[in-house]
Amino acid sequence: MNLDFGVVFSSFDVMLRAFRISIVVALAGFAIALVAGAGLALCRRSRLRPVRLLAFAYVNFFRGAALYVLIIWLWLGLAVATGIRIGTLSAGILTLALLNSAYLAEVFRAGIDAVDGGQKEAALAMGLAPGQAFRAVVAPQALRISLPATGNHLVDAIKDSAILSVIGIPELMRETARLAQFEQRPFEFYVVAAGMYLAAVYAASALFRFLERRLDLDRPAGRWSRGRPVRSTEPGGGRVQPVGTALGRG
């Protein structure tokens, strides 16, 4: 067993460029999913039954679908059959957005449900319109409750982006596999790529832990002096976990 990491470092700039594409794809998909997920969460609470049912069907279908299956079907199946040509990058971002919007819709819905009903009643009693009560009173609290779970899904989206290599996006996984094969050094290349993913995952969870502290208005920023943080029933106690909660979610 003779390992040679020098080969990896001579193509490090290629890997860094690919890493940037991974991050851009993951963040773009996740950003769309944040907006779409919020919209879906609202649809699931709509007064119109068909809207509720459609949102329910969407959320449960995409939470059940595996990312690999979805991307392969969209890219190799549907696109070929219908003759629609979209770029690999857009296809990857779209697929990540489809999946994550379903997960985030559930997160936001649970967040809205977790806000004490008395808050809304108090807002209405103070003369706020229902829309105002939701926007100004319920939504900000729901957002804060949803933060840890949202962070976990961002972490998972970063890890899931590796699967997008199968359609040929020149992201980190794809480029690593290409270099590993070319240089005949799979172990070294995959270990370095794994380190890059770990760094991204830790950065994302650190960001969300920071946001969580900043938005925790009950306590002075950066300190846990008064009381204990609210813990949800989720594994990990509702805090952002360094590396997410799901695996092969996709």
Added chain:
Amino acid sequence: MFSYRLRWDLVADNVGGLVSGLVILLQITALGFALAMILGLVVAVARTARSPLLRGPALAYTELMRGIPLFLFLFLVYYGAAQVSPVVLSPFVAAVLALGLTGSGYATEIYRGALQAVDPGQREAAFAMGLTPGQAFRDVVLPQALRIAVPPGMNLLVALLKGSTFVSVIGVADVFYLSRIVSQRFFAPFEMYTVSGLMIIAVTLCLAGFAVLVEKRFARGDRTSS
């Protein structure tokens, strides 16, 4: 809408292959899950140990296993192991190992949460009754922790099934592998991938339904026993 003639007959010709491909995926999922649950229990015991010499490495192990994408880990196990050791793994074994090792990181966290959720009074009572620490763990704490671990364990099983869908990338002859072969030879990607995708979604839904049943069963047991 369709720019080419659909060949559903190709799917009909390959039903046998598709089913056996699906069985391979289920085998990999089941074996990977078993490995994850066994390994996870061992690491969880180390993770909750008093000695930092046990806790540290156990923590590093779980962080590593949960932070690396399974997709990349699959390649690392399959190609990496062949490079750094004389052992050449078959794609099947590499897939089981990758799923099992990654899964064990998540299983550790499940067990840890479950072990910590057992009322400490249970352990103290066991000691008071004269049980040794080993006996107290085995006969009192562990059975209760396992019950708590069942619902998140079922979620892990579903997650592992989804993770098993891409093992064909290292050459496991599953449904997607067959779909690729048939598509390349006869050009029927839409038909083949639609059917294989639906098969996977059907299995996932069945498993998720089964998970709900198991959870209910355990919830009922909890009520009668307490």
